Amino acid sequence: MRLVTFRDGKGTRIGALDEAGKVLDLAAADAVLPRDMLGLIAGGEATLALARAAETTAPIVEDAIILAPIPRPAKNIFCVGKNYHEHAKEFASSGFDATAKEVVPEAPVVFSKPPTSVIGPNEPIPSFLDSSGSTDYEGEIAIVIGRSGRGISEADAYNHIFGYTIVNDVTARTLQHKHRQWILGKGIDGFCPMGPAIVTADAAGTPPRLAISTWVNGELRQRATIDDLIFGIPTLIATISAAITLEPGDIIATGTPAGVGIGFTPPRFLRPGDTVRIEVPGIGVLENPVA
Template structure:
């Protein structure tokens, strides 16, 4: 099942996408369902089963506008840097990595993006907030945590996954380089497009059979399967939860493949009027214009 958050004339609530991509109004079929995605995730198996049952009889929500599946995460989004081999190489060679001494990291490089960076499908990426004019794209598959915990083992990791979505880890490269710690370059308001849906873990498979592609203005820039990750999903969950308690609705962006703007010579930074399109079959398409 693909779950979404949408807005229409009746307000904001959760829905599901049918096979044609139309939004189904789950609340219209079952008024007892949680209205927000975080509450649905926290409701566990019972809430998800109820949502599935509601989707079977839910009407189409006419005039629905999709928002980020989790419009306001409860805490910062966990992100992982340099987690595809070829991207690690292109980043090391770009001159924008101010701290790395090794090309391929020995352990996951974890940073975060604040909730205020999240925007939904179709919303403009505000590159005008980047005074350095070095805004770049990073298409990523993101994990949404279902069952929380601390000290989660790799063997148990997939039991804690609610589903998967798409994130664009938009980055102001000059700020990323200047400040060493990446949060200022990556945490700008609107620099985390997310969506269009969360595909539930059972639909994605264990391990998930997902692949990601990114286009800028119709030009294919990135393409890779999730199997190409240096540190896989179980390792990321185990690594983060060893130090930080993961909670229902937490998001882990797993890293971006090669093909980002700084991988070109000269770099191909985003500019106003560009469009970034990221597709993961099974989840959908996340497309945003650049303002």
């Protein structure tokens, strides 16, 4: 099942995508369902079962505008840096990594992006807010937590996952380097495009077989599978939950593959008028223009 948050003339609510990518109005089929994604996730398996049942009779919304699946996360988005081998190498050699000397990290590098950075599909990435002119893209597969927990074991990690979505970890590289800690370079308003949907964990499989590709202006820049991660999904969940309680609706962006703008000589930063397209089969396409 692919769940979305959408808006039309009747307001904002949750829906599902059919096989053709059309938005189905779940609330119209079952008025008991929560109208927001965080409420649906918090409702657990019982609420998800209601959503699956509603999907079979839900009408298509012709004028739906798809938003980020969780337009306003309750907490910062957890992000993981340098989590693909080839990207770790390109970042280390780029001159923009001021955080550590090792190329491949010994443990997950975890940082965060604030809720105010989240935008949805087709919304402009506000590169004009990056005064350094060094805005870069990072296509990522993200985990959406479904069941809360602290001290979650790797063996139990998949039982805490609600589903998966796509995140573009947009980054002002000069600010990332200047401030050492990455939140100022990565947490700018609008620097976290997300969507278009959350594919539920049962539909993605355990472990999920997900692949990601990123294009800039039609040019393929990134391609990898989630199997290429240095630290896999169970390790990320165990590492973060050892210190911080994970709650329903929390998001973990798992890292980006090689092929980002700073991997080129000279760097190929985003400019107004560019378009970034990220695709994960089974989830969909997250596309955003650059402003």
